[in-house]
Amino acid sequence: MEITLGGIAGLVAALAFVVLVFFLARVLSNVNRTLGSVANTTENLERQLDGITMEVTALLHKTNRLVDNVEEKTELLAPVAHALDELGTSLNEVTESVRTVSSSVHVAADENKEQIAQAVRWGSVAVELFKKNKTETSSDERPSRRRGRRDRKQEPTTVSPGLIATDDTIKS
Known part of the structure; x- marks a missing residue:
């Protein structure tokens, strides 16, 4: 068997191809492990997101109930606030009336x-x-009685x- 230049070139090319395949196999193996890890991480994230989604949904429902409750109580307190406003107005009127009467009494007292x-x-x-x-x-009505110390002084x-x-x- 005779070795020719073309045969050596073919042998070098075959050897380079084997080395390339070996390194590509290692890289692909690492990529496979990385993709597996990414897949596991993605599954864990999906599970956690499902739990978080359920918790957020429950929190939104509670928040909506709380907002409804606050709205109801606000509606119930509106008449109280209105009554307090009217009471404040009435108190201001009474205070003004007392002030007017007081100044009238003061003027009358000064005049008289x-x-x-x-x-x-x-x-x-x-x-x-x-x-x-x-x-x-x-x-005159009572019989005389002995006077105490206080009675003598006053x-x-x-x-x-x-x-x-x-x-x-x-x-x-």
Whole structure:
């Protein structure tokens, strides 16, 4: 058998093809393992996504029920808010009325200072006369009893007719 240049070239080409097939087989084997791993990962992701999808769906249903509940309660509270608004308006009106009456009383009191002072003086004289009359009638009705310390200190003040002047003032 004779080896020719064409035979050597064919042998080198066949040998290169075998080396190429060997390396391609290794690369394809690694690609196969990688694709298997990717497939497993994809399956796991699909399972997890199914679980997440169910949880999100349940959460959306709960959220929708909660929104409906909040809407119902808001509708129930609308009359209360309206009533509170009316109450605030009424309170403002009452406050304004009290303010008006107070200023009217203040103006009337300023205008009638003298009459008020005179009425206060007459009132105090009437109270003193009442106290004097009361102590005289109570001592006439009851038998005398022993006086305590307090009773001795708080003797009733006497008001004589000379204390009241004819010009509506009290003499001292």
